[in-house]
Amino acid sequence: MFSKACEYGIKACIFIAEQSVNNRRVSLKEVASSIDSPEAYTSKILQHLCQNNIVRSDKGPLGGFSIPAPILSHLRLSNIVYLIDGDDIYKGCGLGLKRCNEKLPCPVHNKFKVIRSELKEMLESTTILSLVDKLHNGLTFLKR
Amino acid sequence: MFSKACEYGIKACIFIAEQSVNNRRVSLKEVASSIDSPEAYTSKILQHLCQNNIVRSDKGPLGGFSIPAPILSHLRLSNIVYLIDGDDIYKGCGLGLKRCNEKLPCPVHNKFKVIRSELKEMLESTTILSLVDKLHNGLTFLKR
DNA sequence: ATAATAATGGATATTTTTGTCTTTTTTTTA
DNA sequence: TAAAAAAAAGACAAAAATATCCATTATTAT
Ligand code: FES
Ligand code: FES
Numbered sequence: 643m644f645s646k647a648c649e650y651g652i653k654a655c656i657f658i659a660e661q662s663v664n665n666r667r668v669s670l671k672e673v674a675s676s677i678d679s680p681e682a683y684t685s686k687i688l689q690h691l692c693q694n695n696i697v698r699s700d701k702g703p704l705g706g707f708s709i710p711a712p713i714l715s716h717l718r719l720s721n722i723v724y725l726i727d728g729d730d731i732y733k734g735c736g737l738g739l740k741r742c743n744e745k746l747p748c749p750v751h752n753k754f755k756v757i758r759s760e761l762k763e764m765l766e767s768t769t770i771l772s773l774v775d776k777l778h779n780g781l782t783f784l785k786r
Numbered sequence: 787m788f789s790k791a792c793e794y795g796i797k798a799c800i801f802i803a804e805q806s807v808n809n810r811r812v813s814l815k816e817v818a819s820s821i822d823s824p825e826a827y828t829s830k831i832l833q834h835l836c837q838n839n840i841v842r843s844d845k846g847p848l849g850g851f852s853i854p855a856p857i858l859s860h861l862r863l864s865n866i867v868y869l870i871d872g873d874d875i876y877k878g879c880g881l882g883l884k885r886c887n888e889k890l891p892c893p894v895h896n897k898f899k900v901i902r903s904e905l906k907e908m909l910e911s912t913t914i915l916s917l918v919d920k921l922h923n924g925l926t927f928l929k930r
Numbered sequence: 931a932t933a934a935t936a937a938t939g940g941a942t943a944t945t946t947t948t949g950t951c952t953t954t955t956t957t958t959t960a
Numbered sequence: 961t962a963a964a965a966a967a968a969a970g971a972c973a974a975a976a977a978t979a980t981c982c983a984t985t986a987t988t989a990t
Contacts (some may be wrong), residue, residue: 643787643875646948649882656893669966683949689968702957703965721896731787737794740930749800749861749917749926753908761901775891782893786884790978813936826978833938846987849937935988943980951974958965 647656648726651687653677653784655722656698659709667706678785687726700773709770712736720765732762788866792870797821797928802841803853804918811850822929838869853914861896863864863917864909876906 644652657676661668670688674681688707691697696717698708709717723731735742736754744751776782788796801820814832818825832851832897835841840861841853853861867875877902879886888895919927 643880644882646882649880651892653881653892671966677988682951685886685967686949686969689955692967699967700953700957701965702959704958705828705956705966707967734787736787736789736793737797739927740828745900746930747925748797748928749921750796751926753912757901757905757908760904764897764901768894769898774792777893781889781891782895783883784881784892786890815936824979826981829937830939836937843937843984844987845935845937846989848988849936850984852939885966931985931990933988936986938983938985940983941981943978945978946976948973950971950973952971953969955968956966958963960961960965 643731644723647683647687648723649694650679651691651722651726652719653679654684654688654707655691655697655709655717655770656773656777657784658707658734659714659717659770660777662708662710662714663771663774663778667708669698669706673707673771676784681712690726691722696721696725714771717770718776719768719770720762722770723765732758788867788875789871791827791831792867794821794823794828795835795866795870796863797823798828798832798851799835799853799861799914800917800921801928802859803817803858804921806852806854806858807915807918807922811844811852813850817851820928826829828829830893833906835866840865840869858915860913862910863912863914864906866914867909876902 654677657673658668670681670685673682673688677748688697688699692699696709696713698710700706719729733742735748736750737748739748742751777784798817798821801817802812814825814829817832818828832841832843838841840853840857843852844850877886879892880894882893883892886895917926921928
């Protein structure tokens with residue numbers, strides 16, 4: 643469904659967000675070990691998220707990653723997925739035609755567009771904060 | 787959503803099925819050009835489908851690919867997707883945890899499982915024959 | 931039997947995705 | 961001001977997915 647990079651990106655954001663809620667910055671090491679991802683690869687993904695103002699980073703001792711409250715209050719799954727995996731999952735044809743097109747639809751178009759728009763709706767309506775809550779209460783997990 | 791191989795596999799099956807309904811066998815060349823896919827790669831995918839009795843092949847002049855009526859009458863999208871892409875789309879965790887697990891769910895589990903089961907339901911309920919009909923009536927397309 | 935046709939099978943190549951390693955830059959504390 | 965800590969950046973490596981090539985096998989028609 644999502645690329646590995648995107649999966650790591652989502653998990654990293656949820657973890658960093660949880661810590662940010664408690665005013666803690668986290669290092670790359672902490673992120674990678676908390677979400678069970680390869681450190682250097684995770685670093686690239688975090689860089690990408692930082693360059694696009696989804697995550698904030700501070701260098702030096704006491705530095706680390708965080709998500710500022712004003713960003714966190716708006717951040718949704720869709721922002722992360724769109725940044726990392728692009729809009730294929732929203733707009734792409736299920737059978738890989740150049741463009742999904744009502745006028746020249748592929749055979750699965752009508753069935754596929756329903757699923758696709760439900761996925762879109764789900765990603766756009768799910769806030770990272772809502773996921774943080776459940777994680778914080780020990781109801782969900784980022785590893786295993 | 788699906789791999790390229792799976793997209794080609796689905797399109798190939800729909801095209802071959804359409805021809806089989808009219809008692810025509812089709813060559814690899816015809817398949818590849820009709821669905822706009824790389825010939826040799828498509829060959830591998832068709833081999834895979836043949837080995838698993840989803841498509842039939844006959845060698846020699848007059849040979850080619852076909853889908854026998856008894857198979858076509860049962861064939862659904864899910865059969866093709868499951869064969870080529872496996873069950874990740876049905877059972878896999880949206881965040882890539884080892885196994886999707888009600889007891890140890892990831893943060894997106896509850897939202898994700900809804901989409902996933904709708905996709906599953908759609909794939910399992912959609913017959914290739916129903917897609918052939920629309921293609922045949924010029925309502926849908928396999929290229930562009 | 932022979933030639934022609936069409937799929938098969940195996941090896942190889944390319945591209946994309948995923949993952950690693952090393953050096954540089956920035957910031958903080960001593 | 962020097963040392964340590966942490967991310968940034970760039971080059972490189974490995975693995976997986978996608979794609980191509982060529983020789984072989986099976987079938988049909990002549
Ligand atoms: S044209 Fe294929 S999904 Fe719309
Ligand atoms: S545990 Fe992640 S989708 Fe079920």
